[in-house]
Amino acid sequence: MNLLQSNSSNVSLLLFFGTLGMLLLTIGLILFIIFHQRKVIRYQVRMQEMEADQQKLLLRASIKLQEEERQRIAADLHDDAGPLLATARLYLTENLVNQDKAQQLQSIYNAKQIIDETIQLIRNISHSLMPPTLKNFGLESAITDFFQKINGSGSLNVNCRFYDYRTRLKPEKELIVYRIVQELVNNILKHSNASFVHLTQHNNEDEMIIRLHHDGRGITQDDFNKLNKSNVGLGLKNIKSRLKVMHGDILFEQDPSQSFFKVSIDVPKDEDEK
Numbered sequence: 001m002n003l004l005q006s007n008s009s010n011v012s013l014l015l016f017f018g019t020l021g022m023l024l025l026t027i028g029l030i031l032f033i034i035f036h037q038r039k040v041i042r043y044q045v046r047m048q049e050m051e052a053d054q055q056k057l058l059l060r061a062s063i064k065l066q067e068e069e070r071q072r073i074a075a076d077l078h079d080d081a082g083p084l085l086a087t088a089r090l091y092l093t094e095n096l097v098n099q100d101k102a103q104q105l106q107s108i109y110n111a112k113q114i115i116d117e118t119i120q121l122i123r124n125i126s127h128s129l130m131p132p133t134l135k136n137f138g139l140e141s142a143i144t145d146f147f148q149k150i151n152g153s154g155s156l157n158v159n160c161r162f163y164d165y166r167t168r169l170k171p172e173k174e175l176i177v178y179r180i181v182q183e184l185v186n187n188i189l190k191h192s193n194a195s196f197v198h199l200t201q202h203n204n205e206d207e208m209i210i211r212l213h214h215d216g217r218g219i220t221q222d223d224f225n226k227l228n229k230s231n232v233g234l235g236l237k238n239i240k241s242r243l244k245v246m247h248g249d250i251l252f253e254q255d256p257s258q259s260f261f262k263v264s265i266d267v268p269k270d271e272d273e274k
Contacts, residue, residue, distance in 0.1 A: 073125055077122075077125070080121050081118050081121055081122060084114050084115075084117055084118040084121070085114075085115075085118055087114050088110075088111045088114040088115050088118070091107040091108070091110050091111035091114075092107070092108075092111050096108075130175065131145075131178070133145045134174060134175065134178055135171070138165070138168045138174065139162075139165065139168070139169065139174045139177060139178060140160075140162040140165045140201070142174075142178055143160055143162075143178065143181055143199065144160060146178075146181075146182065146185075147159065147160050147199070150185070150189075155189065156188075156189060156194065156195070156196070156197060157195060157196040157197075158185070158196070158197040158198075158199075159196075159197075159198055159199070160198070160199035160200070160201075161198075161199070161200050161201070162200075162201040163200065163201060163202055163203075164201075164202065164203045165201055165203070165208075167273055168273075169208070169267065169269070169273050170270065170273065173246050173267065173273075176242045176243075176245060176246055176248075177210065177265065177267060179242060180239050180242055180243070180250075180265060181199070181210065181212070181265075183235050183238060183239055184212055184239070184263055185197060185212070186235075187235060187236075188212075188214050188216060188218075191216075191217065192214060192216025192217045192218060192261075193216045193217060194214040194215050194216025194217075195215055195216070196214065196215055197212060197213070197214045198212070198213045198214070199211070199212050199213075200213075206268060206269055207266050207267055207268050207269055208266075208267045208269060209264060209265070209266055209267070210264070210265040210267070211262060211263065211264050211265075212262070212263040212265075213260050213261070213262050214260060214261055215259065215260045215261075216261070217261075218252065218254065218260075218261025218263075219252050219261070220252050220253065220254055221251055221252045221253065223252065224236060224250070224252045228240055243265075246267060246268065247268050248265060248266055248267045248268060249265075249266040250263065250264065250265050250266070251263070251264045251266075
């Protein structure tokens with residue numbers, strides 16, 4: 001009888017400790033899940049804050065770029081076009097009627113020359129906003145023309161090859177890609193000490209890919225991301241803000257041989273661009 005009571009007592013103790021252990025394990029698991037979820041939530045909040053900060057930087061870069069463009073145009077119009085038109089007006093004042101025929105003709109001719117010069121100035125300002133080659137003939141012709149001008153300076157050997165650019169992108173998208181290529185090449189000219197730049201274009205079904213190769217000093221994707229989160233690298237921030245407009249991507253890489261750097265631009269295509 002005592003043996004049965006002892007065995008029953010042992011079983012009860014085992015059940016008690018087993019139940020207690022399961023209870024503690026369950027509580028521990030619940031606490032782990034709670035703390036893990038809190039950690040995940042804190043991480044997500046931090047990522048959202050970083051994303052918001054990044055968006056603010058990109059927005060500031062875009063606004064600054066637009067403001068610099070406005071100030072440049074305003075300065076060109078004020079400093080160049082304004083004085084030219086004021087001078088032309090001097091030749092066409094009320095005194096013109098009091099001049100003899102020869103003086104009138106000379107004044108009108110001088111005024112016409114100045115007005116023609118002003119028209120050319122305004123045309124140049126317009127071309128800087130939308131290059132005529134890009135508008136009339138497309139991205140391939142505009143980049144080819146841009147590279148020919150660089151080659152003509154003798155500062156760098158540049159060349160490009162478009163393999164299948166049969167259907168043009170929308171004008172606003174072509175302009176964004178053109179400005180990005182300009183910014184990248186200008187950065188290479190200023191900072192890389194490269195001897196050559198080679199650009200290629202390919203089409204996939206849903207995107208166009210442009211790649212730039214150069215043999216100078218370059219940056220990796222990590223460098224690009226760090227610079228975009230810092231207060232420097234305005235040109236790179238402009239590139240990212242422009243890419244964001246057309247939902248594009250960019251990748252900076254160093255070749256495994258470490259002999260050159262590569263920049264890839266992925267441009268999504270709309271249905272009518274495929």
